[in-house]
Amino acid sequence: SKRIGVLTAGGDSPGLNAAIRGLGKAAIGSHGMELIGFRDGIRGLATDRHIELDKAMLSGILTTGGTILGTSRDKVHKMEVDGEVRDMTGEIADIVEKNKLDGLVLLGGGGTAKNALRLAKAGLNVMHLPKTIDKDVAHTDNTFGFSTALEIATDAIDRLHSTAHSHHRIILAEIMGHKAGWLTLGAGIAGGADVILLPEIPFTVESISTAIQHRREKGTNFSVVAVAEGARDLVATAELQAAERLVKDANTPEAKAAAKKHLASVEYEHREHTFKLAHDLEEATGLETRVTILGYVQRGGIPCAEDRLLGSRIGSAAADLIAEGEWGVMVGSKGDDTEPVPLEDVAGNLALVPTDHAWIRTARNVGTNLGD
Numbered sequence: 001s002k003r004i005g006v007l008t009a010g011g012d013s014p015g016l017n018a019a020i021r022g023l024g025k026a027a028i029g030s031h032g033m034e035l036i037g038f039r040d041g042i043r044g045l046a047t048d049r050h051i052e053l054d055k056a057m058l059s060g061i062l063t064t065g066g067t068i069l070g071t072s073r074d075k076v077h078k079m080e081v082d083g084e085v086r087d088m089t090g091e092i093a094d095i096v097e098k099n100k101l102d103g104l105v106l107l108g109g110g111g112t113a114k115n116a117l118r119l120a121k122a123g124l125n126v127m128h129l130p131k132t133i134d135k136d137v138a139h140t141d142n143t144f145g146f147s148t149a150l151e152i153a154t155d156a157i158d159r160l161h162s163t164a165h166s167h168h169r170i171i172l173a174e175i176m177g178h179k180a181g182w183l184t185l186g187a188g189i190a191g192g193a194d195v196i197l198l199p200e201i202p203f204t205v206e207s208i209s210t211a212i213q214h215r216r217e218k219g220t221n222f223s224v225v226a227v228a229e230g231a232r233d234l235v236a237t238a239e240l241q242a243a244e245r246l247v248k249d250a251n252t253p254e255a256k257a258a259a260k261k262h263l264a265s266v267e268y269e270h271r272e273h274t275f276k277l278a279h280d281l282e283e284a285t286g287l288e289t290r291v292t293i294l295g296y297v298q299r300g301g302i303p304c305a306e307d308r309l310l311g312s313r314i315g316s317a318a319a320d321l322i323a324e325g326e327w328g329v330m331v332g333s334k335g336d337d338t339e340p341v342p343l344e345d346v347a348g349n350l351a352l353v354p355t356d357h358a359w360i361r362t363a364r365n366v367g368t369n370l371g372d
């Protein structure tokens with residue numbers, strides 16, 4: 001019978017345990033396979049820290065947050081081990097062989113897709129299941145974690161409305177999403193934010209303060225602004241894009257290292273942008289302005305029904321594909337069904353919000369200012 005290794009990598013995300021359970025129950029129960037779980041993502045894989053996953057261990061985890069396996073943000077080819085940065089591809093191949101594994105299932109987001117492709121190129125059987133609250137993985141309708149985070153961020157915007165309204169304040173809610181605006185856009189629309197700022201649409205303080213002044217002229221002296229953690233104003237966006245281009249174009253290792261250092265300093269310069277924006281809006285509008293950073297609250301706690309369903313669907317479909325001998329793919333969600341997508345099409349292919357996306361149209365149609 002087949003023997004499979006599973007791990008969870010990158011930020012924790014609601015629905016991870018549902019996906020481990022879906023994979024495990026289908027693999028063990030329906031297909032008679034054996035399953036082992038590596039602890040703490042790629043780190044536990046590279047150091048062979050694992051547990052046998054039996055049916056009892058998969059019981060009672062459908063509704064729980066986090067990941068029973070633990071996670072980390074390591075790169076296969078650049079892992080810090082004993083104070084040294086090493087490529088662990090060879091060690092991982094040995095560990096796969098030693099444990100007599102037919103293949104590995106990696107649950108994670110964009111970084112994990114890259115790790116999965118690297119291991120596949122080294123000749124291993126690898127499958128990727130798309131997990132992230134950011135919904136920025138290409139070729140899948142959704143990623144487990146997003147729907148729960150959307151509920152939490154929307155609830156936060158609802159609650160912030162009470163204080164914004166009662167104190168006649170502007171409140172900025174900073175929402176996660178890395179370089180993508182899906183979570184902020186979705187929660188901003190669902191929570192009725194007056195302004196939504198996304199990484200995909202650089203903003204100007206002038207556009208936002210004009211929108212807020214218009215509301216004021218009509219007698220509404222409060223505003224709730226949903227700010228994506230990756231949203232930047234026009235000037236910062238141009239600076240960041242230029243620095244990113246330098247990294248991309250650098251053609252020697254030395255030039256790349258220097259360009260990366262420069263990019264890090266530009267990023268550092270534009271950190272805490274939400275607080276800076278709050279200051280600028282207070283100056284421009286004369287309204288008291290406050291910031292709430294939602295942070296890890298968005299990733300914690302029990303998964304909503306949608307994420308339990310998605311994790312179960314994708315996890316169990318992965319077991320079916322493994323039974324058929326299909327490797328080297330991400331199991332994407334397509335409508336109510338799933339679809340295997342080659343890892344090459346997913347890795348390094350960040351799914352940002354297209355500026356002509358239907359949700360953007362929705363936001364504009366209901367009168368939301370998008371900062372541009």
Ligand code: F6P
Pocket residue numbers: 011073109132133134176177178179229299
């Ligand atoms: O990818 C999920 C995410 O929560 C992003 O939205 C955010 O940018 C990042 O992880 C935070 O990373 P960390 O867990 O390392 O603080």
